Amino acid sequence: MAVSVVPTRAKIVIIGGGVGGTSVAYHLAELGEKDVILLDRNELTSGSTFHSAGLVGQLRADPTLTLMNMHSVDLYRKLQATDTPPSWRECGSIKLASTPERMQEIRRQIGWAKTFGLDLKEISPQEAQNLFPLIDLEGVVGACYMASDGQVDPSQLAMALAAGARKQGVQIFTHTRVLEIKTTNGRVSSVVTDKGEIECEIVVNCGGMYAPQIARMVNVRVPIVPMSHQYLITENFMPADAPLLPSLRDPDNLIYFRQEVSGLLMGGYERTSKAWSADYNNIDDIPANFNNSLLAEDWDRFTDIAEASQKRVPKMSEVGIKSFINGPEGFTPDNEFCLGETSVGGFFVAAGFxxxxIAGAGGIGKVMAEWVVAGEPTMDLWHMDIKRFGSSYESPEFTLKRITENYEQYYDIHYPSEERQSARPKFMSPVYEWHAANGAVFGEKASWERVNFYSTNIGNDALRPKDWLGNHWSNAVQVEHNATRNNAGLFDESSFAKARISGARSGEFLNYVCANNVVKGVGKTTYTQALNSKAGIESDYTVTQTADNEFLIVTGTAFAVHDFGWLEKIRRELSYTDVEITNITRELACFAIMGPQSRAILQSLTDADLSHTAFPFMNSREITIAGIKVRATRLTYVGELGWEIYAPVADALALWSSIMDAGKSFGIKACGYRAIESLRLEKGYRAWAGEINSETNPYEAGLGFAVALKKENFHGKAAAIDAQMNLKRKLVAITFDDITCVPFGSEPIRIGESIVGRIKSGGQGYTIKKSIAYAYLPIAHTEIGTHVDVEFFGTWRTGVICAEPLFDPTNERIRL
Ligand SMILES: Cc1cc2nc3c(=O)[nH]c(=O)nc-3n(C[C@H](O)[C@H](O)[C@H](O)COP(=O)(O)OP(=O)(O)OC[C@H]3O[C@@H](n4cnc5c(N)ncnc54)[C@H](O)[C@@H]3O)c2cc1C
Structure with missing residues (x-):
């Protein structure tokens, strides 16, 4: 029998002693969690951490990640003053623009850096060279400089975090390998190691590239693949007493530099990436003895990077190379971290960095510790939440294709409405072929092919937005928008995530999860949010009561795992064992017919009475359309009279064709998702992960009407009451007269001399003939008619706060 040298019980077990695990341990201890054990199968830092280049940049494409990295810098500064300093050097960083487009990106970033109080400055090429004299300025258009960025020694950072955690009571055991994780009733209950078994309530998988192997112990799939990442270090060639150079990134040439002793460290993102994998069926398996190890040098793949580095820094062709590092690192399919609680209760992951x-570790540790302690994230972490990955990521092949595409585009500029190209098509609507034959241009959401627009619709190209939004824009969208407003549009929404909730206590359960009253009788549909305990909006969907003890939930295409996972979690934690949650997304097609002619078109295909009295708004019935039994629900997401029609997949094509044929004389058009976006922005309908998320409450988002405070109880009720009483900010609609100047998110908002917020979402409103933006502003600045300045790529433009909704304020068109 193995002798147990680890404790037999702990509240929280962290697996992995890299920067991730040590930072989670440090922050848990800071929050007062002392009953914490960290395990590593080898030494601390012996995974990816020890061979990291150690650059720490703060500004990222995502506001949340920027805030997290800012926390990292604050923390590294603080740790530098302890007796285990991580060698934090605040040397600043330069980003070069070697193309005009990159300069636009830099100007945009400088804009939204202001909303964080970050010191990002535009500098001239000459100023960049003054700061980093080794660069050649050939092709450099401009640059920016951030004085507070820096470098850290990755191993020392992990050691500093481990020391801080130990000091506050965390126990760390190295050379202790986790072999098995046991669960009871859907929750983790113990961790079996080669030194004994530890009973626990929570496990945090900080296994880096090893995280998928660890997760398999509880049948959870973590879509991370180790990718080879390379850099070299030159011989020392600079005077030993010269001031430390700032870090330098030249993304157009795919390269980065930092000073290493008195030489340079140079790395980059090759266009020919390579997963570290011997066997494509087990792309994420790591050998049992792979610690403190590197991969073989792969110079062939590094040649382009090396040549680019010599052009930008000519000295690179003169100095010798001291070492070449090829280290594996865990990548995810979208280059965002993989964080959060999985489908197994108490089993968290924080990996795939x-x-x-290294730049993220401080922030990662903070948000993960808060998540573990509160049981829910304390800020909007949707872009990093493991629940963003749908079922397609169960496939190793799909995962690898996506990761490869992302790695190779790591430094590219990503324009709004850009679509991924790899691993498509995956999931298709039953009407996919019809769409393709009729000129559809598809986009992809959660692996579903969805119609963005039909290229056969030709509109006015003069409305093309200036700047980036014009890149993937189509004049077809305005045609589809206008058809829906004036006649009728038919939208294929088959990818909507759908779940059946059934069982004797299903009504009671849903009325606890949902903020609105969703038990209103068979045939009634309700729009609702599900709130977390801080009244943040975890989900936003419709619930239709289909029988006494049966309900249909319909939510966004990308939210199945997240929204249904939230339901599962509450069901498990509150022991609603008799309630069944069944994902029926693939069983039902969904078409939305919207517009003033929609009733006439549908009525010509059914005997059911579709009049306003017989079939009122927010009602749902089983009827027959064109001889096909369907569920029709009268609601709208575009602000027009209309129905969503749910039909068995087998009948979908016949149904679609019948509606299109019947609609011909009424001017019906098949329409895509881009038109929905424009229509819903005019009407002010909120989108989860757009204007609303787990960090925004219904009252500030203008959704207080959907909160049934009269209900005796629901999840988050106390916080909702508090939010209503203490409103500090509000979502406002801002319009701009020039429809071709369109904000699309994160632009800074200024009133007078003060930056008061940043844009959440934006787009074009073809009916109101303006561009539209939504933003949260402090209450004092939300008066209708207030003029606000918004910075578009370095130029300030004035918009005005308008009363909502911008279109059809009395809802006449919906209640026809
Ligand atoms: C070449 C290269 C350059 C990089 N440069 C930078 C940079 O400049 N800036 C930056 O921010 N980031 C950089 N990174 C990324 C950074 O190094 C990683 O994101 C980070 O180190 C990952 O830390 P981690 O804690 O998630 O994983 P790891 O450091 O890999 O830690 C995981 C740990 O889990 C342990 N483990 C696995 N399985 C078990 C088990 N069954 N039981 C117990 N323990 C287990 C392993 O032993 C390992 O120690 C670079 C990465 C590479 C490869």
Whole structure:
């Protein structure tokens, strides 16, 4: 029998002693969690951490990640003053623009850096050279400089975090390998190691590239693949007493530099990436003895990077190379971290740091510790939430294709409405072929092919937005928008995530999860949010009561795992064992017919009475359309009279064709998702992960009407009451007269001399003939008619706060 040298019980077990695990341990201890054990199968830092390049940049494409990285810098500064300093050097960083487009990106970033109080400055090429004299300025258009960025020694950072955690009571056991994780009733209950078994309530998988192997112990799939990432270190060639150079990134040439002793460290993102994998069926398996190890040098793949580095820094062709590092690092399919609680209760993951784990570690540890302690995230972490990955990521092949595409585009500029190209098509609507034959241009959401627009619709190209939004824009969208407003549009929404909730206590359960009253009788549909305990909006969907003890939930295409996972979690934790949650997304097609002619078109295909009295708004019935039995629900997401029609997949094509044929004489058009976006922005309908998320409450989002405070209880009720009483900010609609100047998110908002917020979402409103933006502003600045300045790529433009909704304020068109 093995002798147990680890404790037999702990509240929280962290697996992995890299920067991720040590930071989670440090922050848990800071929050007062002392009953914490950290395990590593080898030494601390012996995974990816020890061979990291150690650059720490703060500004990222995502506001949340920027805030997290800012926390990292604050923390590293603080740790530098302890007796285990991580060698934090605040040397600043330069980003070069070697193309005009990159300069636009830099100007945009400088804009939204202001909303964080970050010191990002535009500098001239000459100023960049003054700061980093080794660069050649050939092709450099401009640059920016951030004085508070820096470098850290990755191993020392992990050691500093471990020391801080130990000091506050965390126990760390190295050379202790986790072999098995046991669960009871859907929750983790113990961790079996080669030194004994530890009973526990929570496990945090901080296994880096090893995280998928660890997760398999509880049948959870973590879509991370180790990718080879390379850099070299030159011989020392600078005077030993020269001031430390700032870090330098030249993304157009795919390269980065930092000073290493008195030489340079140079790395980059090759266009020919390579997963570290011997066997494509087990792409994420790591050998049992792979610790403190590197991969073989792969110079062939590094040649382009090396040549680019010599052009930008000519000295690179003169100095010798001291060492060449090829280290594996865990990448995710979208270059965002993989964080959060999985489908197994108490089993968290914090891994897949995609070569920015050192910059992110401080922030990752903070948000993960808060998540573990509160049981829910304390800020909007949707872009990093493991629940963003749908079922397609169960496939190793799909996962690898996506990761490869993302790695190779790591430094590229990503424009709004850009679509991923790899691993498509995956999931298709039953009407996919019809769409393709009729000129559809598809986009992809959660692996579903969805119609963005039909290229056969030709509109006015003069409305093309200036700047980036014009890149993937189509004049077809305005045609589809206008058809829906004036006649009728038919939308294929088959990818909507759908779940059946059934069982004797299903009504009671849903009325506890949902903020609105969703038990209103068979045939009634309700729009609702599900709130977390801080009244943040965890989900936003419709619930239709289909029988006494049966309900249909319909939510966004990308939210199945997240929204249904939230339901599962509450069901498990509150022991609603008799309630069944069944994902029926693939069983039902969904078409939305919207517009003033929609009733006439549908009525020509059914005997059911579709009049306003017989079939009122927010009602749902089983009827027959064109001889096909369907569920029709009268609601709208575009602000027009209309129905969503749910039909068995087998009948979908016949149904679609019948509606299109019947609609011909009424001017019906098949329409895509881009038109929905424009229509819903005019009407002010909120989108989860757009204007609303787990960090925004219904009252500030203008959704207080959907909160049934009269209900005796629901999840988050106390916080909702508090939010209503203490409103500090509000979502406002801002319009701009020039429809071709369109904000699309994160632009800074200024009133007078003060930055008061940043844009959440934006787009074009073809009916109101303006561009539209939504933003949360402090209450004092939300008066209708207030003029606000918004910075578009370095130029300030004035918009005005308008009363909502911008279109059809009395809802006449919906209640026809
Ligand atoms: C070449 C290279 C350059 C990089 N440069 C930068 C940079 O400049 N800036 C930046 O921010 N990031 C950079 N990174 C990324 C950064 O190094 C990583 O994101 C980070 O180190 C990952 O830390 P981690 O804690 O998630 O994983 P790891 O450091 O890999 O830690 C995981 C740990 O889990 C342990 N483990 C695994 N399985 C078990 C088990 N069954 N039981 C117990 N323990 C287990 C392992 O032993 C390992 O120690 C770079 C990465 C590479 C490869």
């Amino acid at each position: 995609c070569a920015h784990g």
